[in-house]
Amino acid sequence: MGQIILGVxxxxxxxxxxxxxxxxxxxxxxSVIFLDPKTRSIGMAHVALPDSTINKAxxxxxxxxxxxxxxxxxxxxxxxxxxxKRGKGIIxxxxxxxxxxxxxxxxxxxxxxxxxxxxxxxSYGMGAIAEDLGGNYSRTVSISISAGQVTLSSPxxxxxxx
Amino acid sequence: MVKKINPDExxxxxxxxxxxxxxxxxxxxxTAQPDHELMDVVNLVKTDANLTARxxxxxxxxxxxxVSKITSVDRAVSYLGEQxxxxxxxxxxxGELLGKELAGYEAAGGELWKHxxxxxxAAREVVIQSGADMSPDxxxxxxxxxxxxxxxxxxxxxxxxxxxxxxISSHDSLDYLAAEEKLVGVDHTIAGYALAQAWQLxxxxxxxxxxxxxxxxAEEIYRxxxxxxxxxxSIAMMGGYGTGSDSMRYxxxxxxxxxxxxxxxxxxxxxxxxxxxxxxLSESLSDSGEKS
Numbered sequence: 001m002g003q004i005i006l007g008v009x010x011x012x013x014x015x016x017x018x019x020x021x022x023x024x025x026x027x028x029x030x031s032v033i034f035l036d037p038k039t040r041s042i043g044m045a046h047v048a049l050p051d052s053t054i055n056k057a058x059x060x061x062x063x064x065x066x067x068x069x070x071x072x073x074x075x076x077x078x079x080x081x082x083x084x085k086r087g088k089g090i091i092x093x094x095x096x097x098x099x100x101x102x103x104x105x106x107x108x109x110x111x112x113x114x115x116x117x118x119x120x121x122x123s124y125g126m127g128a129i130a131e132d133l134g135g136n137y138s139r140t141v142s143i144s145i146s147a148g149q150v151t152l153s154s155p156x157x158x159x160x161x162x
Numbered sequence: 163m164v165k166k167i168n169p170d171e172x173x174x175x176x177x178x179x180x181x182x183x184x185x186x187x188x189x190x191x192x193t194a195q196p197d198h199e200l201m202d203v204v205n206l207v208k209t210d211a212n213l214t215a216r217x218x219x220x221x222x223x224x225x226x227x228x229v230s231k232i233t234s235v236d237r238a239v240s241y242l243g244e245q246x247x248x249x250x251x252x253x254x255x256x257g258e259l260l261g262k263e264l265a266g267y268e269a270a271g272g273e274l275w276k277h278x279x280x281x282x283x284a285a286r287e288v289v290i291q292s293g294a295d296m297s298p299d300x301x302x303x304x305x306x307x308x309x310x311x312x313x314x315x316x317x318x319x320x321x322x323x324x325x326x327x328x329x330i331s332s333h334d335s336l337d338y339l340a341a342e343e344k345l346v347g348v349d350h351t352i353a354g355y356a357l358a359q360a361w362q363l364x365x366x367x368x369x370x371x372x373x374x375x376x377x378x379x380a381e382e383i384y385r386x387x388x389x390x391x392x393x394x395x396s397i398a399m400m401g402g403y404g405t406g407s408d409s410m411r412y413x414x415x416x417x418x419x420x421x422x423x424x425x426x427x428x429x430x431x432x433x434x435x436x437x438x439x440x441x442x443l444s445e446s447l448s449d450s451g452e453k454s
Contacts, residue, residue: 027401054427100414106426112426136410
């Protein structure tokens with residue numbers, strides 16, 4: 001089985017049923033997951049920050065890092081696997097976006113990441129059918145391409161599905 | 163039944179930890195002085211053959227990609243800078259402790275050290291990018307050492323992570339610190355402080371270790387530094403580098419604003435810098451081969 005490990009700001013997609021896509025320890029980062037039933041392909045981006053205007057050079061080098069550049073980049077990669085360019089028919093799931101406890105507005109990066117991603121998805125007419133966002137814990141996410149099943153884990157908690 | 167750590171037990175645990183080397187101890191003393199100079203660091207490194215060898219190995223490692231080899235300590239230290247030298251010294255004498263698996267937190271070997279490096283860079287960047295009036299170097303060092311207590315109590319917490327997590331989600335404990343206290347009798351800040359005293363660390367560093375989750379309880383003169391480490395720690399966890407089951411399960415003290423002016427934009431830039439600088443620093447430290 002091939003494992004595609006995504007680091008912070010990475011994105012990737014596959015239609016190989018033997019593959020698994022995985023990302024470790026989402027804190028305030030959000031994992032955007034695209035599942036396309038038509039082509040049986042799955043993609044994921046590990047988004048760290050809501051807005052690329054703070055560093056255009058970083059966005060050019062690592063588009064998956066920012067919400068506003070990650071979605072178009074992931075869609076483009078999915079399109080190479082035969083998915084609709086505008087994301088039509090793609091199922092979206094979101095997870096991550098945690099915050100430390102008693103956080104103030106400034107430190108709610110998790111929440112801002114999720115909001116920014118949703119806003120950009122709306123602009124494509126897309127929306128998440130399932131989400132596991134917020135809370136005060138980190139999440140590791142893996143998806144097997146064949147089953148299309150999203151599994152989450154966090155130290156000290158039993159695994160769960162999304 | 164989990165074994166509790168009473169004061170005698172804590173003393174025993176601390177006594178079982180090797181002392182840091184005399185040169186590392188002096189390095190931490192020197193760099194905590196506001197008026198020290200880089201030359202003081204150079205002179206100190208020169209007194210320790212082991213540290214000298216490590217410093218030269220790091221500066222000549224592939225991570226720095228120097229065209230010609232550096233053979234003098236003076237040049238090596240000024241090239242690497244104080245923070246890298248301090249990281250090398252701490253890794254050299256406490257690397258085993260800070261690199262160990264934290265079974266009690268379900269964290270693999272190496273996770274604590276990565277968290278420490280991220281917290282150190284984040285604390286430094288918070289100071290630099292907010293323009294706070296304190297030493298970024300000291301914030302860095304305090305960030306490196308803040309969680310040392312976890313390595314001391316982790317074995318006692320073995321198997322408790324699900325319970326600790328449940329205690330917090332059911333509001334039986336306010337945060338992971340309170341859960342640690344309930345489960346084994348001391349939390350990681352108290353254990354870390356006991357080690358800081360045994361190691362005779364400068365008071366600034368000891369206070370950052372003791373109060374990084376409760377910065378308001380630190381004495382006023384230490385508070386700016388302790389808040390910087392408090393934020394650095396939070397930022398490391400937010401960036402996905404916690405130490406296992408306790409990650410994100412601590413409270414943010416928003417009164418940092420009395421000492422550190424940081425808005426959403428600065429915070430985003432700090433997080434971005436931490437990602438970049440962490441790759442550089444960890445590459446240069448690990449790239450230099452076997453620890454001596």
